[in-house]
Amino acid sequence: MARRNAHLHVTSPAPRQVWQDLLRADPTATTSQTPAWLDCVCAVGGYEDVSRLYETAGGRQLILPMVRRRWRPRALTVQASLPAYWGTGGLLAAGSVRAEDVAAVWPDIVAPPTVRVRLRPYYLTGAAWNAVQPPSGVLVTPQTVHVLDLEGGFECVWRDRFKSQTRGGIRKAERAGLDVQFDASGRLLGAFYELYLSWTARRAQEQGLPPWLSQWRASMLEPMRKYQAVAQAFGDRCRTWVARWDGKPVAAVVTLIHGAHAFYWRGYSDKELAARVRANDLLQRLAIEDACRAGCRYYSMGESGGVASLIEFKSRFGARPHEFPQYDFARVPLAAVERWPGALERAATRLAVRRAGSGSGS
Numbered sequence: 001m002a003r004r005n006a007h008l009h010v011t012s013p014a015p016r017q018v019w020q021d022l023l024r025a026d027p028t029a030t031t032s033q034t035p036a037w038l039d040c041v042c043a044v045g046g047y048e049d050v051s052r053l054y055e056t057a058g059g060r061q062l063i064l065p066m067v068r069r070r071w072r073p074r075a076l077t078v079q080a081s082l083p084a085y086w087g088t089g090g091l092l093a094a095g096s097v098r099a100e101d102v103a104a105v106w107p108d109i110v111a112p113p114t115v116r117v118r119l120r121p122y123y124l125t126g127a128a129w130n131a132v133q134p135p136s137g138v139l140v141t142p143q144t145v146h147v148l149d150l151e152g153g154f155e156c157v158w159r160d161r162f163k164s165q166t167r168g169g170i171r172k173a174e175r176a177g178l179d180v181q182f183d184a185s186g187r188l189l190g191a192f193y194e195l196y197l198s199w200t201a202r203r204a205q206e207q208g209l210p211p212w213l214s215q216w217r218a219s220m221l222e223p224m225r226k227y228q229a230v231a232q233a234f235g236d237r238c239r240t241w242v243a244r245w246d247g248k249p250v251a252a253v254v255t256l257i258h259g260a261h262a263f264y265w266r267g268y269s270d271k272e273l274a275a276r277v278r279a280n281d282l283l284q285r286l287a288i289e290d291a292c293r294a295g296c297r298y299y300s301m302g303e304s305g306g307v308a309s310l311i312e313f314k315s316r317f318g319a320r321p322h323e324f325p326q327y328d329f330a331r332v333p334l335a336a337v338e339r340w341p342g343a344l345e346r347a348a349t350r351l352a353v354r355r356a357g358s359g360s361g362s
Helices: 016-025 035-045 099-109 123-130 154-160 164-175 189-206 211-221 224-237 271-277 279-293 308-316 334-361
Strands: 002-004 008-011 047-049 052-056 061-064 067-069 078-081 116-119 138-149 179-183 238-245 248-258 261-269 298-303 320-330
Touching (some): 008 099, 123 320, 138 308, 154 279, 164 279, 179 279, 189 211, 189 224, 189 238, 189 248, 189 261, 224 238, 238 271, 238 279, 248 279, 261 271, 261 279, 279 298
Parallel strands (some): 261 298
Antiparallel strands (some): 008 052, 052 061, 179 238, 248 261
């Protein structure tokens, strides 16, 4: 599909060769802005590719990775760059995104007759997006990501950015005799996923919910095939570490590499055992050192959702907070759009708890 106005020519889906060219020309480009990532989103999440190539009257080219739900009427679907649990999207451009690029594309972003548009640009382009007033009706929510600067290499990071208690924790983990395995083929994802499900069950117990219900929901939100698809698509740029203690997996980390950017994608652990031997500290050290060897400049540790313990953990490695905007545009009140999935989930949880209770009493 192509359309043109006096200032902008739009092609959707975006031609892959142009997309690849702009990836190489944009130093801020990251894994979640690649065509391979968007293909994983579509294959696993039930979305279709509605990415856009914008060409301005002056000849500048811009790519916006974007998807929408498949098998829904266009007027009832959500378009996202990118959906929840799939990272950030936003514009790609040669030399990085400018404020005038953002101003040029905003009218087209909110034009399609969808119920909602969700946009989360990468934090390094946040200044360009913040410099432009979004269209009327767009809700702006500040988000925070913690990022470690790898300039100077690992020895510099270890000496000047890791806090002393972090270095001490890593040394303790090394003395504990942990068996750490590394893989860049997807072979260790099974052990990683087991830790994810056990972590989910523990969280459920802490909240007084049936573990099986939380594990079922977790497997729907983050199915194993999601990780398998990413591992297959990105090959040795998707890297997994698993730490075992006395033969039992106690912590696992998955990172993604693209250009100057390393991304701590996911990490889960057996809380008590991992804390006892500081397994998470050791895995972060190995992942950060690996990112330095790969020539990365940045190691993103992701968002923390305001959780103080996560923020403290990331800051101990020298990661600093960076704000970026999240944009939401809804044609019906946004509260209504957001409310109904949560209401259905709460109703399902209450029903499951009641059934579990009646079953245990019989």
